[in-house]
Amino acid sequence: MSELARPKSGQKPLLSLRNINMTFGGIKALKNVSFDVLPGEVHCLAGENGSGKSTLIKIVTGVYRPEPGASIDYDGQTYSHMSPVTAQAAGIKVIWQDLALFPEMSVAENIAFQTVLGRWPRFVNYARMRETAIRALARLGVSLDVDLPLKEYPISQRQIVAIARALVGEAKLVFMDEPTASLTQSETDHLLDIVRTLSASGVAVVFVSHRLAEVLDISSRLTVLRDGALVGVYPATGMTQSRITELMTGKTFDHETRARDVSANPAMLEVEKFSRPGLFEDISFTVRRGETLGITGLLGAGRTELALSLFGMLKPRSGTIKIDGKPVRFSSNRDAIAAGVAYLSEDRLSLGLIQPQSIADNLVIASLDRITSGGLLSDDRKRALVARWIADLGIRIGRQGDAVSTLSGGNQQRIAIAKWLATDPKLLILDAPTVGVDVGARAGIFDIIAKLADSGLAIILISDEVPEVYFHADRVLHMAEGRIVNRFTPRDCTLQDIEAAVYA
Amino acid sequence: MHRMIQSHATEFALLAVIIVISLVLSLSTDSFFTPGNAFDLLNSSSVNIIFAVGLLVVLIAGGIDISFAVAASVVQYVTAILLGWIGGGGWLSGLLIAGGAGVLLGAFNAFLIHKFRIISIVATIATFNIYFGLLMFFTRGVSIYNLPEWLTDRVILYEREMTDGSWIEITLPVLVMIICVVATWIFITRTTTGRQLYAFGDNPEGARRFGINIGAMQFIAFGWLGLMAGIGGLIQAHYAQEVVPNALYGRELDVLAAVVLGGARLGGGKGSVFGCVLGVLLISITQNGLNLAGVSPFAFRMIIGAIILAAITLSNTRLEKLLPFMRQEGGRG
Numbered sequence: 001m002s003e004l005a006r007p008k009s010g011q012k013p014l015l016s017l018r019n020i021n022m023t024f025g026g027i028k029a030l031k032n033v034s035f036d037v038l039p040g041e042v043h044c045l046a047g048e049n050g051s052g053k054s055t056l057i058k059i060v061t062g063v064y065r066p067e068p069g070a071s072i073d074y075d076g077q078t079y080s081h082m083s084p085v086t087a088q089a090a091g092i093k094v095i096w097q098d099l100a101l102f103p104e105m106s107v108a109e110n111i112a113f114q115t116v117l118g119r120w121p122r123f124v125n126y127a128r129m130r131e132t133a134i135r136a137l138a139r140l141g142v143s144l145d146v147d148l149p150l151k152e153y154p155i156s157q158r159q160i161v162a163i164a165r166a167l168v169g170e171a172k173l174v175f176m177d178e179p180t181a182s183l184t185q186s187e188t189d190h191l192l193d194i195v196r197t198l199s200a201s202g203v204a205v206v207f208v209s210h211r212l213a214e215v216l217d218i219s220s221r222l223t224v225l226r227d228g229a230l231v232g233v234y235p236a237t238g239m240t241q242s243r244i245t246e247l248m249t250g251k252t253f254d255h256e257t258r259a260r261d262v263s264a265n266p267a268m269l270e271v272e273k274f275s276r277p278g279l280f281e282d283i284s285f286t287v288r289r290g291e292t293l294g295i296t297g298l299l300g301a302g303r304t305e306l307a308l309s310l311f312g313m314l315k316p317r318s319g320t321i322k323i324d325g326k327p328v329r330f331s332s333n334r335d336a337i338a339a340g341v342a343y344l345s346e347d348r349l350s351l352g353l354i355q356p357q358s359i360a361d362n363l364v365i366a367s368l369d370r371i372t373s374g375g376l377l378s379d380d381r382k383r384a385l386v387a388r389w390i391a392d393l394g395i396r397i398g399r400q401g402d403a404v405s406t407l408s409g410g411n412q413q414r415i416a417i418a419k420w421l422a423t424d425p426k427l428l429i430l431d432a433p434t435v436g437v438d439v440g441a442r443a444g445i446f447d448i449i450a451k452l453a454d455s456g457l458a459i460i461l462i463s464d465e466v467p468e469v470y471f472h473a474d475r476v477l478h479m480a481e482g483r484i485v486n487r488f489t490p491r492d493c494t495l496q497d498i499e500a501a502v503y504a
Numbered sequence: 505m506h507r508m509i510q511s512h513a514t515e516f517a518l519l520a521v522i523i524v525i526s527l528v529l530s531l532s533t534d535s536f537f538t539p540g541n542a543f544d545l546l547n548s549s550s551v552n553i554i555f556a557v558g559l560l561v562v563l564i565a566g567g568i569d570i571s572f573a574v575a576a577s578v579v580q581y582v583t584a585i586l587l588g589w590i591g592g593g594g595w596l597s598g599l600l601i602a603g604g605a606g607v608l609l610g611a612f613n614a615f616l617i618h619k620f621r622i623i624s625i626v627a628t629i630a631t632f633n634i635y636f637g638l639l640m641f642f643t644r645g646v647s648i649y650n651l652p653e654w655l656t657d658r659v660i661l662y663e664r665e666m667t668d669g670s671w672i673e674i675t676l677p678v679l680v681m682i683i684c685v686v687a688t689w690i691f692i693t694r695t696t697t698g699r700q701l702y703a704f705g706d707n708p709e710g711a712r713r714f715g716i717n718i719g720a721m722q723f724i725a726f727g728w729l730g731l732m733a734g735i736g737g738l739i740q741a742h743y744a745q746e747v748v749p750n751a752l753y754g755r756e757l758d759v760l761a762a763v764v765l766g767g768a769r770l771g772g773g774k775g776s777v778f779g780c781v782l783g784v785l786l787i788s789i790t791q792n793g794l795n796l797a798g799v800s801p802f803a804f805r806m807i808i809g810a811i812i813l814a815a816i817t818l819s820n821t822r823l824e825k826l827l828p829f830m831r832q833e834g835g836r837g
Contacts, residue, residue, distance in 0.1 A: 061713075062715075063713060084714065085715045088714075088715070100707060101710060102707050102773065104702070104773040104774045105699075105773075109699065113703065114714070115696075116699040116703075117696070117716070119717070119720075121696055121697040123694055123696075124693075124695060149511070
């Protein structure tokens, strides 16, 4: 608990929004929302995707204008709307979820970018820019080579750069939109330290996230939105992740591990001494028919690389794979698909689905050979195949011809799963299947996974969120630095046992 | 040094290729490696370099332009006619008219792209056809030979006979080219507007959230290319001593290839003036060398195509892969 984050009672808010309404294409994105932030507090803004969190930030920062009748009180002034320029000048900064950085430009230029803003050309003062950048990084207790192009740094460091950028100039209110989505636990811990420092120096920080457990203990208050409306404002003390989930979704969830003993089932995949030096080494395990095997570990532990090898996209240096008892060797992912392996990629937005194409086209892309008639694609067979999987997985869509990008994160993930199920696989590898999927919709994804396992499919579930594998897998492998370092059976251990090992 | 090479990998790869080709050419022909030939190359490459630095700015801002070379031809006619009206003019009025007309034609591209959200390649293919069609229609394909005297007179800024008997000279196009190159370099690396252009090309949505005026970026980028196209057009008329409607037709692809060769990225946010100049020089040197070596002109395009592919492959491959000893020198892993 941080004493610093605790506001004094009766303090005047730094930011006070009233009567915020916003409509997009006939849909009410925000309904009469109010929102207050106190000076120097750490405030959580929680809600599912589509609940209006991002819209609210964009109104505060002037990207959108609220409907008439709104009032924005900030730092002693009243505005009917903001503009990006006034908001920045007034010390309102945002660290966007997609970071909005410039990868080809140097770290210094990214951090001190606001010094090159302005309508009329001036000469750039690179020396001052470097100084500004180094000072902003020093405030975070970080030192990076500011002359290197940003693209040379990994995503976690870019996050630091985005934060440093928000601190340039007079920051009074910083919004962090899903700042932990791409960070591992230790990086998240470091970020929280930074937030503590900021808050102590009088900067108010608003966390926007649907994964709030980690920020609760440094926050003072929590505002929850659901379907564009305010649910309430709560003190953070005594709040739990499950309570927040209930407030966000309006539903209750019970948590119990579904791990079963399937050791009597025949083996579907046997991996023996699988190695590719530098990425993963000496990997041996078995997945049985109807079994869900969880693989967890920090980012960079080699999980995704292992999965890509099992799917024929990375060649191992040594080791063997057997599927259904028969040794196989993949020279490409086409071989893997033919052998009954399906791989749901971790990056659904850019790799898993072709966003502008239709739901139907995305769903059949991996199984085109199943919907031909006389050598040509048959629209009737395509429609039937799509209709079957939409119904089986309970996906809510408008028309089959709508673009995938029109669907919510949860439904997109179901389409991605359906795409692979349509190939009739024996082994389904799910790499981070809940990234970008709301809490409410996650349960639906796991219901589908459970149903698939019950029908005899072998499933490998990869996730860096330990609770996901603990509650939904029959056995759990813990990978670190390319090796399997621990094997757990959720029936015989606690969630804390695995978490302690992974985050050690 | 290691880092310097790494962060300018494209430029160093190009320099290396230019050195190798020059060595081969100087061994296989007598006349390539002479001061006279080097200065000839510089004089004859000037117009392409002026076009190239203009196009570079558009590429950095994330656009592309197919129309600038025919726009330069339009500018040549407009300038020749307007100069006739005002009774001859001089270098100052000539450059003002040509630059102004170029900016207008560039701004028309920016208008289409920004106002109607047409992607730049489509918009400029359309204006390429419109400009060239208008030009052929109104001129009926007739060239202009009676240009003002000041425009067709060669301006020699420096000349000298070398000890080997070759004659070196620096002409006006080289001076104008150097001014354009330096101005573009200052503009894109040393001014705030230039950095906004880089940022806009690198991440347009990020730039928009900073409140950068997206429309202004398009007008500035295409306006700058228009200015360079206008100036380049006038200099080309001076160099050729005539205005021929289809003289520059097809030049856009040569220049585009040279700029991309120089490390500019189709898609924006990346590219340097130095690389761009080297890209043009590489192509000119190859062409000149093949000429001197007596290779059939019909084989030129084929060989130049192969060199473009080789150079692009070189500059896209990480240097460490080509030169394994670089890896031991430390630096970032």
